[in-house]
Amino acid sequence: MLFMQLTLLHPLRSKSAMSTVLGMLIFVGLLFTCVMPFFLYINKVNSLYDQTVIEMKQQDQDRTLENIAVYAYPLNQSSSQICLYIKNQCPLTVEIVRIWINNEYYMSNLQISGMGENTTSPIDIQDMLSQVEGVEDFQVKVTTSRGNTFSSLTNPLQYSNDSGWGGGQSFAINIVIELELGVYYFIINVDDSNGTTIYHEEVWVVLESSIMRRVDVSGPGTYHVEITQTHGPDKTWSTDVQITLEEPTKWVYPPKDYW
Amino acid sequence: MASIILCGVVLVVGISVWSYTYHVTRAVEDDYYQGVKRQIDAISERFIVEHIYYDNSTKILNVYIFNYGTVDIQIDVYVRGDAEGQNATGISVPHGQMVGIEVPLIANTGDELSITVLSRRQNVVYATYVVTSS
Numbered sequence: 226m227l228f229m230q231l232t233l234l235h236p237l238r239s240k241s242a243m244s245t246v247l248g249m250l251i252f253v254g255l256l257f258t259c260v261m262p263f264f265l266y267i268n269k270v271n272s273l274y275d276q277t278v279i280e281m282k283q284q285d286q287d288r289t290l291e292n293i294a295v296y297a298y299p300l301n302q303s304s305s306q307i308c309l310y311i312k313n314q315c316p317l318t319v320e321i322v323r324i325w326i327n328n329e330y331y332m333s334n335l336q337i338s339g340m341g342e343n344t345t346s347p348i349d350i351q352d353m354l355s356q357v358e359g360v361e362d363f364q365v366k367v368t369t370s371r372g373n374t375f376s377s378l379t380n381p382l383q384y385s386n387d388s389g390w391g392g393g394q395s396f397a398i399n400i401v402i403e404l405e406l407g408v409y410y411f412i413i414n415v416d417d418s419n420g421t422t423i424y425h426e427e428v429w430v431v432l433e434s435s436i437m438r439r440v441d442v443s444g445p446g447t448y449h450v451e452i453t454q455t456h457g458p459d460k461t462w463s464t465d466v467q468i469t470l471e472e473p474t475k476w477v478y479p480p481k482d483y484w
Numbered sequence: 485m486a487s488i489i490l491c492g493v494v495l496v497v498g499i500s501v502w503s504y505t506y507h508v509t510r511a512v513e514d515d516y517y518q519g520v521k522r523q524i525d526a527i528s529e530r531f532i533v534e535h536i537y538y539d540n541s542t543k544i545l546n547v548y549i550f551n552y553g554t555v556d557i558q559i560d561v562y563v564r565g566d567a568e569g570q571n572a573t574g575i576s577v578p579h580g581q582m583v584g585i586e587v588p589l590i591a592n593t594g595d596e597l598s599i600t601v602l603s604r605r606q607n608v609v610y611a612t613y614v615v616t617s618s
Contacts (some may be wrong), residue, residue, distance in 0.1 A: 251499070277528060
C-alpha cells in the first residue's frame with residue numbers, strides 16, 4: 226500500500242521504474258481478465274457435464290422404477306372398440322405416449338399418477354376387424370414417455386367373425402362392465418365352487434364409459450361372479466363361469482342397459 | 485527520453501500480449517465447451533426399438549425407433565441373422581419422437597433377425613425379431 230502511494234502520488238525518483246510498474250499492471254490485468262475467467266469458465270463447463278451425468282442417471286433410475294399393469298379389453302363381445310385399463314404400480318407418474326394394437330399405433334397423452342389407475346378412451350379398430358378372416362389374434366402394448374413398453378396382460382385378444390371377442394392364455398376371468406356416463410358403486414364378488422370368495426372389490430365409478438377387472442383363478446372349475454350396483458336402487462347381476470383347459474380365460478360382459 | 489520509449493515499448497508489447505492472450509483463451513474456452521457439449525450430447529442420447537414388423541407384401545422390415553432422450557439423434561439400422569439388410573442413411577429422430585425406418589430385405593416366416601441400431605454418436609441399441617406371417 227505504501228509502495229503504491231509512493232509510486233502513484235509522488236514523482237518517481239527513477240523514471241525507468243515507470244515501465245516496470247506498467248508491466249506489472251498489465252500482468253495483473255491479464256491475470257484478472259483472461260486467466261482467472263478462463264479457469265472459472267472451465268470449472269462451470271465441467272459442472273454442466275457432471276450435472277448432466279447426474280440427471281441422466283436419475284432418468285435411467287426412474288425408467289427402471291416404472292411398472293404398470295395393462296389390461297386391454299373390448300367393450301363388449303362384438304365391439305369394434307378397445308379400451309385399456311392401466312394400473313400404475315410404481316410411485317412415479319407414468320405417461321402413456323402410444324398404444325400399439327398389432328402393427329398400428331395410436332397416440333396418447335394419458336397420465337397415471339403414482340400407484341393410481343386410469344382407463345383410456347375407447348379406440349376404434351373397425352378397419353382392422355373388417356379385414357379379419359376367421360380368427361385373428363390382437364397383441365396390445367403401450368409405450369411410456371420414459372421409453373418403456375408394457376404388453377397387455379390380456380394378450381392375445383382373439384377376434385372371430387362368428388363369436389366375437391375372446392382369448393387369453395392364463396386362468397382368469399375378465400369382467401367388463403360397459404356403462405352410460407354416470408355415478409355407480411359396484412361390489413364385485415367372485416366365489417369358487419366351494420363357496421370361498423377369491424375376489425372382492427368395492428369400486429366407485431364416476432363418469433367412465435366402462436370398467437374392467439381381471440380375476441386370476443387357480444385352475445379349471447366353475448366360478449360364480451356376482452356384481453351388485455348399490456348407488457340408487459340395488460341391482461345384482463350374476464353368472465356362473467366355467468374355466469377349462471381349452472379356454473383358460475373367460476370374458477364376462479353384463480348387459481350395458483342392466484344398470 | 486529513454487524511459488519514455490521504454491514505457492511505450494512496455495505498453496505496446498503488454499497490450500499486444502494481453503489482446504493475444506484474451507483471444508487465445510476465448511478460442512480455447514470455445515473449443516473446450518464444444519468438446520464437452522459433444523460428450524454431454526453423447527451421454528444424453530436415449531432411444532429404443534419400440535416396434536418391429538416385417539411386411540411380406542413389400543419385403544420391407546419396419547423398425548420403429550423412439551427417441552426418449554433430450555437430444556436429437558441420427559441413426560443407422562443394420563439387420564443380420566437369417567436375412568440381411570441395412571438402412572445407413574443417418575435418419576434423424578427428433579427428441580421425444582418416434583420414427584419408422586424401412587429396411588428392404590427378403591425374409592421368410594420364422595427367420596430370426598438381429599437388429600442393431602447405431603447412432604452417429606456411437607451409441608448402440610440391439611433388438612431381435614422373429615418374422616411372423618402377416
